[in-house]
Amino acid sequence: MQTSILAFRGRRYLWAALALTAMCITAYWLDDPQEPPNGGTLLGYSLGTLGALMIAWLTWFGVRKRKYKSGSGTVQGWLSAHVYLGLSLLIIVALHTGFQFGSNVHTLAFVLMTAVIASGLFGVFIYMRYPERLSENRGGASRFELLDQLEDIDRRSRRVAAKLPEPFQDIVTSGVQRTELGTTLWQRLRNQDRSQVQLPDASATVSNKGQEAAMDWLAEQQSRADAESAATIAELSALLRNKRKLLRQIREDLRLQAGLEIWLYVHVPLTAALLMALLAHIVTVFLYW
């Protein structure tokens, strides 16, 4: 899907953006404003208005992508145009300013716009790499199927533990209840295993990262047990090993999914900041110019 955004319909929006940029560069080159080029000349106003309209349209994408039914093209087409026209803004607005920058609200708007564009580029990079890694990591299964497998392992562990004394049942129940997959987006992104377990001989819960504490405890019990119990404990350990592998897979899935979302937490607030700075820019030039 992601390469097709960039290559959408023979890269028509790349060509459109290049044509628009070339037209603006030509106009800038031909223009002879009798003063140093700046945002206040006729061409400066025109390019500024074009830039502001484009920014408004790019922001509208947030609304457009949530409307499934619309007569105005596919979301994919819009995104392709969003990416290429968004990039062309850098040149169009730089021409608008006549390359005059200072420490003022006008330049703040420009800096914010550049930051929005940079975060957008980063997003495209993520969209090109992560979906493939997501499906590779899932190995053909969906997230729900992975979670189903996890539940199945927990169920089977409980069944096997039921054949053993109570401490085994307790450790399995506690391990299941205290397995953590990461609640916040940030925790998922950092891929930290904060699982805990209550060991039968300990007073408080301990870290069960990688199911290690539970597996160590089982190994210790196995070394002391008679042959029949040892075989059942080994069965339980094998289930926990499978659980560990599955948990790793699910955590990686959540981490990649979080990566797909997190950059938007930069792109969207920066867009809001840009709109405010732009409004301030336009109001101040009309009031004080």
Ligand code: HEM
């Ligand atoms: C309706 C749209 C716009 C209008 C009417 C407008 C108007 C102007 C005017 C009159 C100037 C000359 C003031 C000066 O040279 O200091 C200017 C400069 C400038 N504009 Fe705009 N502008 C618009 C859109 C934009 C956009 C979209 C951006 C960037 C996001 C932008 C960034 C700048 C910058 C950085 C300068 C140069 C400031 C400086 O000289 O220090 N403008 N604009």
Ligand code: HEM
């Ligand atoms: C000043 C320019 C830009 C503005 C104001 C802007 C604004 C926005 C907004 C408001 C959204 C919708 C986000 C949402 O509601 O979830 C969006 C999405 C997006 N933008 Fe931009 N953007 C700009 C430039 C760019 C550029 C240059 C790129 C890439 C090079 C880009 C890449 C993306 C992508 C990939 C999405 C889709 C996110 C999704 O639907 O999952 N943007 N942008």
